[in-house]
Every structure is written in C-alpha cells, then in structure tokens.
Amino acid sequence: MVAYLIRRFLYMITTLIFVSIIGFVIINLPPGSYLDVYRAQRQMQGTSTAKEEIEALKRRYALDQPVYVQYLKWISGFVRGDFGRSFQYNREVSDLIWERLGYTAIISFSTLLFTWIVAIPIGIYSATHQYKLGDHIFTFIGLAGLSIPNFMLALVLMVVAQRAFGQSVGGLFSREFKDAPWTLAKFIDFLKHLWVPIVVVGTSGTAGLIRMMRGNLLDILNMQYIQAARARGLPESKVIVKHAVRNAIHPLIMLLGMSLPGIISGSTVVAIVLSLPTTGPLYFNALRQQDMFLAGTFLLFLSVMLIIGNFLADLLLAWIDPRIRLE
Amino acid sequence: MDQDVILQVDDLRVHFFTQEGLVRAVDGVSFTAKRGQVLGIVGESGCGKSVTAQAILRIVPPPGEIVGGKIIYYRQSSNNGAGNVTQTVDLTALPARGREMREIRGGEISMVFQEPMTSLDPVYTIGDQIMEAITLHQKVNKSEARERAIEMLRLVGMPRPEETIDNYPHQLSGGMRQRVMIAIALSCSPSLLIADEPTTALDVTTEAQILELMRGLQQELGTTILLITHNLGVIAEMCDDVIVMYLGKVVEHTDVDTLFFNPKHPYTQALLQSIPRIESTKKERLKPIRGIVPDPYAIPSGCPFWPRCDHYIPGLCDREEPDYITVEPDHEVRCHLYDPERKTNAQVNESR
Numbered sequence: 001m002v003a004y005l006i007r008r009f010l011y012m013i014t015t016l017i018f019v020s021i022i023g024f025v026i027i028n029l030p031p032g033s034y035l036d037v038y039r040a041q042r043q044m045q046g047t048s049t050a051k052e053e054i055e056a057l058k059r060r061y062a063l064d065q066p067v068y069v070q071y072l073k074w075i076s077g078f079v080r081g082d083f084g085r086s087f088q089y090n091r092e093v094s095d096l097i098w099e100r101l102g103y104t105a106i107i108s109f110s111t112l113l114f115t116w117i118v119a120i121p122i123g124i125y126s127a128t129h130q131y132k133l134g135d136h137i138f139t140f141i142g143l144a145g146l147s148i149p150n151f152m153l154a155l156v157l158m159v160v161a162q163r164a165f166g167q168s169v170g171g172l173f174s175r176e177f178k179d180a181p182w183t184l185a186k187f188i189d190f191l192k193h194l195w196v197p198i199v200v201v202g203t204s205g206t207a208g209l210i211r212m213m214r215g216n217l218l219d220i221l222n223m224q225y226i227q228a229a230r231a232r233g234l235p236e237s238k239v240i241v242k243h244a245v246r247n248a249i250h251p252l253i254m255l256l257g258m259s260l261p262g263i264i265s266g267s268t269v270v271a272i273v274l275s276l277p278t279t280g281p282l283y284f285n286a287l288r289q290q291d292m293f294l295a296g297t298f299l300l301f302l303s304v305m306l307i308i309g310n311f312l313a314d315l316l317l318a319w320i321d322p323r324i325r326l327e
Numbered sequence: 328m329d330q331d332v333i334l335q336v337d338d339l340r341v342h343f344f345t346q347e348g349l350v351r352a353v354d355g356v357s358f359t360a361k362r363g364q365v366l367g368i369v370g371e372s373g374c375g376k377s378v379t380a381q382a383i384l385r386i387v388p389p390p391g392e393i394v395g396g397k398i399i400y401y402r403q404s405s406n407n408g409a410g411n412v413t414q415t416v417d418l419t420a421l422p423a424r425g426r427e428m429r430e431i432r433g434g435e436i437s438m439v440f441q442e443p444m445t446s447l448d449p450v451y452t453i454g455d456q457i458m459e460a461i462t463l464h465q466k467v468n469k470s471e472a473r474e475r476a477i478e479m480l481r482l483v484g485m486p487r488p489e490e491t492i493d494n495y496p497h498q499l500s501g502g503m504r505q506r507v508m509i510a511i512a513l514s515c516s517p518s519l520l521i522a523d524e525p526t527t528a529l530d531v532t533t534e535a536q537i538l539e540l541m542r543g544l545q546q547e548l549g550t551t552i553l554l555i556t557h558n559l560g561v562i563a564e565m566c567d568d569v570i571v572m573y574l575g576k577v578v579e580h581t582d583v584d585t586l587f588f589n590p591k592h593p594y595t596q597a598l599l600q601s602i603p604r605i606e607s608t609k610k611e612r613l614k615p616i617r618g619i620v621p622d623p624y625a626i627p628s629g630c631p632f633w634p635r636c637d638h639y640i641p642g643l644c645d646r647e648e649p650d651y652i653t654v655e656p657d658h659e660v661r662c663h664l665y666d667p668e669r670k671t672n673a674q675v676n677e678s679r
C-alpha cells in the first residue's frame with residue numbers, strides 16, 4: 001500500500017515536470033519573442049516602450065539567455081508565487097488568476113458531484129430493471145442529454161432561469177452582489193446561479209455515466225460471485241449494494257480522474273456563453289493574444305488540478321480494490 | 328420409502344425468453360433425491376444441469392423463468408427434542424426473494440459453483456464471505472462467527488486457517504478457493520448440498536483432493552449431495568444414484584452400478600462408449616457420439632436424441648415424446664425401445 005502510494009506520488013511529480021516543459025515549449029512556439037509581442041502590444045495601445053523597461057524585462061525573464069535557463073527561471077517563479085506578468089492586462093498574473101481558479105475548482109467539483117449523485121442511482125435502477133419501462137425512459141433521457149450541445153442547453157436554461165425564477169441570467173452573481181464582500185446573502189445568491197452551469201456542464205457527463213454504470217452493473221450481475229451471494233440467502237438489495245455496485249463502480253473511478261479535463265474544457269464554452277468568472281474565457285483570450293505568462297500559468301494550474309484529481313482517484317481505487325492495495 | 332426422500336423434482340420446466348428466441352433449457356425434468364445419498368447428474372455441456380440447480384435454489388437469472396413443474400422439498404426440523412418433523416414445501420410456489428426461500432437458500436440447501444476463480448467476490452476477504460453466510464442463518468455475534476469460519480476452513484483442509492481467513496480471493500489458488508466455497512456452503516450445516524461441477528476447472532490432483540474432501544464430509548455430516556458433472560469417472564467414484572440428462576430432459580435414472588453395467592438408453596450407452604476404459608484388453612477405438620448437440624433454439628420434436636440415435640425408429644421417435652418407463656425397480660428410462668407395448672427389447676440388447 002505504502003509502496004503503491006509512493007509510486008503514484010512519484011508518477012504525479014514526474015508528470016507535472018513534463019507538463020510544465022511541454023507547456024513552456026507550447027507557449028513559446030508562436031513566432032516572435034516575448035519582447036516583440038510586448039512592444040507590438042504597447043505600440044497598439046499608443047505608448048512606446050522605454051529602453052530601461054525592456055532591459056528590466058530581459059533580466060526578469062532571462063530573455064537573453066538560453067531557453068532552458070528561461071524555463072528554469074519561469075518554473076522557479078512558481079515556487080515563490082511569481083507567475084510573470086500579463087501584458088494584456090498589464091498586471092501580475094498572480095493578481096488575475098486566484099479568484100478564477102477558485103471558481104473553476106468549485107464549479108468543476110460540484111459538477112462532478114452532481115454527475116455522480118444523479119448518475120449512479122439511475123444507473124443502478126436501470127440495470128436492475130433492464131428493459132422495463134423505467135429503464136427505457138432513462139435511456140431516452142440519457143441519449144437526449146448526450147446529444148444536446150452544451151451551449152444550446154445553456155441558452156435554454158438561461159431562458160428558464162429568467163422566466164420561471166425571475167433570476168438574472170449569466171454570471172455567478174446578481175449585479176448587486178458582484179463586488180460586494182462575502183455575506184450569507186451573497187452566498188445564497190451564488191448558489192442560485194451555480195446550478196445553471198453545473199447542470200449544463202454536467203448533463204452530458206451524467207448521461208454517459210448512467211450508460212456506463214448500467215453496462216458495468218449488468219456485466220457484474222452476471223458474475224458467478226453474485227449468484228453465489230444470492231445462493232447464500234443474502235437479500236437482493238444487499239447483493240446489489242454490497243457486492244454488485246462496489247465492483248461495478250470500480251472502472252468508473254478509473255475514469256473519474258480522466259473525466260476532469262472534459263469538465264474543465266467543456267466548461268470553457270459554457271463559461272463564455274454564460275459569462276462566468278472562471279478560468280475558461282480568460283485562458284482562451286490569453287491564448288489568442290499570445291499572453292504567454294498568463295496562458296502558461298493557467299495551463300500549469302489546470303494540469304495540477306487534473307493530476308491531483310487523478311491521484312485522488314488512484315487513492316480511492318486502492319481503497320476499494322484489495323488487488324491494488326496489496327500489490 | 329417416502330420418509331427418506333429429500334427432494335422430488337416433478338416435470339420441471341425452465342425457459343429462457345431471450346431476444347434471439349425461446350430456449351427450453353430445462354424441459355420436463357423429474358427425479359427424486361434420497362436423503363443422505365449422493366445423486367449424480369450427468370450430461371453434455373448445455374443440457375441444463377446448472378439451470379436445474381439454479382431452479383432448485385430459485386436463483387434462475389432473467390430472462391429465465393420456471394414455467395412449469397414442482398420442486399418438492401422435504402423440510403426437516405427438530406421439534407423441541409420430540410424427534411424430527413418433516414414438512415413438504417413446494418419451492419416453485421414460494422416467492423423467490425421472500426423470507427422463507429432465503430432461509431432455505433444457503434441455510435438448508437446450499438451450492439458450490441462451477442468456477443472457483445470467479446465465485447468469490449474479489450473485494451472482500453474470504454472470512455467476510457464465510458461470515459456473511461454464517462450470520463445470515465445463525466444467531467451468532469461477530470467473534471463467534473469468525474471462530475466458526477475458522478473452524479469451517481480447518482474442516483475443509485485450509486492450511487493456517489487463522490491467517491488465511493483474512494486473505495482476499497486473488498491470494499488463493501483455484502483449489503483453495505473451491506475449498507472456501509465448500510466451507511461457505513457447509514457453514515450452516517445444510518441438509519442438501521448442490522455441487523455444480525465442483526472440480527471441472529481444477530487440475531487432476533486438486534480434483535482428487537476436493538472429491539475426497541467432499542466424500543469425507545458427506546459421510547461425516549450425512550449431507551445429501553446433488554453432484555453435477557459431465558465426468559463419468561467422478562460419477563463412478565462418488566455417487567449412489569445417477570440421472571442422465573440430454574437437452575433439458577432426464578433420459579435415464581438408476582443406481583450407479585446399473586448405469587455402468589446395464590445402461591438402457593441409447594444416449595447413456597453412447598456416452599459410456601465415448602470414454603476410455605482401463606480394463607478393456609482389446610485395442611478398441613473410442614466411439615464418439617455421432618452428430619452434435621442440436622442448437623438450443625431448435626430442439627428436435629419427439630425424443631430429442633433421435634437425430635443422433637443408432638436405434639431410431641422412423642415415424643415414432645421423431646413424432647412422440649417417450650414417457651418414463653420403469654424397466655426394473657428403481658431404473659427408469661425415457662425411450663420408446665422399452666415401451667412394453669412394443670416388443671423390440673431383444674433387438675436392442677443384441678446390438679449392444
């Protein structure tokens with residue numbers, strides 16, 4: 001068990017290092033050095049760049065030195081909390097990202113929770129009532145959920161939220177709370193807005209998870225150990241919960257880590273449509289504007305979230321599967 | 328005679344309503360099992376042996392259903408020391424998930440499965456699974472259950488039971504897992520144990536050990552065993568009585584000696600000729616049974632064996648299904664050749 005954890009942890013660190021290198025290469029790929037882009041941007045804004053400023057930038061990012069030194073300089077900044085400067089906003093990256101990363105984490109995590117809480121029970125119901133009416137109904141709803149594009153669902157829910165609940169649409173807050181300090185009222189307002197992106201981003205994932213849970217459970221229900229548990233005289237509900245579900249959920253946990261990228265990237269489009277203050281829109285813009293330090297920082301933090309998610313999924317897997325735990 | 332019967336299956340029919348069509352997996356099976364004996368069920372793969380067992384325990388998986396027949400279980404319970412009372416229960420009439428059936432299942436009739444590698448849940452220790460059976464049917468607390476589980480493991484010859492009890496299934500070999508299954512099955516002292524090909528998946532040495540274990544326990548505990556196999560050697564070694572099944576039907580029912588020395592049904596005869604005999608001096612060729620087992624979706628009309636039968640009577644065998652015919656006491660066979668109204672027995676005996 002301990003060996004397993006250590007190994008997983010080392011994998012995690014190694015992956016992170018590789019991701020950061022690849023990320024750095026990618027953001028440096030577009031033609032023109034950072035300085036050229038910076039100068040061009042300045043010119044467009046109608047200011048020329050002072051020579052001293054250029055020199056300072058060169059020193060800060062080691063721009064006159066080989067690429068690996070630049071990389072080391074950049075990556076060591078992360079330890080100190082210095083992520084570089086966004087020239088698009090002309091502010092330190094660290095001033096821009098924390099709040100957005102926080103909202104992204106909250107929305108992603110709640111979406112994941114929503115997906116599982118809705119999908120697992122429905123999947124169990126469908127599998128234990130195969131080809132009955134309820135199964136057919138859920139299959140239909142699930143397929144609909146899979147095939148409706150997210151942005152479309154977002155627009156529909158915006159109309160519903162507006163018409164039925166008289167709620168302001170888009171964003172995560174009503175106007176009066178937007179810049180207000182956190183209070184209970186603001187929190188409630190936040191929850192009222194949160195469900196829209198969760199439902200939008202989570203729907204297709206939920207539909208997929210229902211199908212997977214149903215399929216896995218049907219497979220497991222055919223296993224001999226399920227028959228054997230029944231043959232012992234165990235009540236059917238216990239056979240399902242204790243033996244079947246626990247085994248059927250196993251492959252889903254392996255997918256849990258992998259479903260995070262889908263949720264994060266899926267939420268980008270939705271975040272633009274719903275104008276959410278998450279990382280998605282900002283990241284998207286940063287990439288378009290070649291705002292390399294901003295883009296790189298997002299890239300790295302989203303990867304970190306992913307890798308940590310995967311690590312947690314591994315822990316969960318080891319917890320439920322003795323074959324992994326005792327390896 | 329009635330006193331020592333434990334199970335009487337009467338014209339049992341189990342059909343699977345699959346999307347490809349109707350499968351008559353068990354189609355008119357009748358037999359009786361005597362208390363304290365080992366009854367063998369033999370037949371080729373797919374003839375409905377396992378489904379018969381599932382029907383007795385009422386765990387036929389959907390889309391299968393018991394569509395006809397009775398399974399009479401002679402249930403014995405001690406009457407406050409005033410001797411045993413026997414009560415008859417028709418298992419097909421009980422709700423499959425109801426309380427009474429669950430008490431019988433695992434408590435009084437238990438089962439060992441064909442595939443030891445997959446009959447234990449991989450995420451629980453074997454101790455958990457034995458204790459699950461024990462606490463379901465006996466009023467014991469956790470530590471008593473654990474003690475009883477260790478005791479059962481010792482009984483089935485598990486080395487170091489105090490430690491092995493905390494092992495997970497993947498840490499044990501196939502033979503050891505089958506011992507665990509036997510321990511689970513016997514943990515509540517059932518009166519009937521159904522062993523569905525308990526050794527088919529094991530190597531020859533392990534097979535011999537498991538069979539010896541089962542025979543020993545059977546004699547010690549007096550459990551009735553329903554031993555399903557397609558191995559006639561196992562039948563010869565273990566059983567008192569035997570039923571031979573072919574395509575969902577019982578074709579012959581007799582004691583083990585008669586089966587080997589005076590088989591009546593052409594299918595049984597063919598089955599015996601298809602296995603090697605050590606005592607045969609001549610260099611005989613093994614005779615495989617002609618033809619193949621028909622598709623379960625298209626079972627022939629009349630006697631199901633006629634397309635492969637050497638004594639096939641055109642116009643009769645392919646039209647009419649034969650009844651059970653008692654050729655001598657305790658020897659029944661389902662074949663037109665032995666119908667007393669037809670005097671063709673001499674013919675058959677000659678051709679053997």
Ligand SMILES: Nc1ncnc2c1ncn2[C@@H]1O[C@H](COP(=O)(O)OP(=O)(O)OP(=O)(O)O)[C@@H](O)[C@H]1O
Pocket residue numbers: 343345350351352370371372373374375376377378379388389390391441557623
């Ligand atoms: N779950 C199921 N769904 C559909 N058909 C089934 C199912 N289980 C069994 N059958 C059918 O019932 C018939 C009898 O199967 P059964 O498992 O009883 O055979 P068996 O005699 O035990 O064979 P084996 O020696 O291979 O174990 C087969 O034709 C099989 O196709």
Ligand SMILES: [Mg+2]
Pocket residue numbers: 376377378441523524
């Ligand atoms: Mg079988």
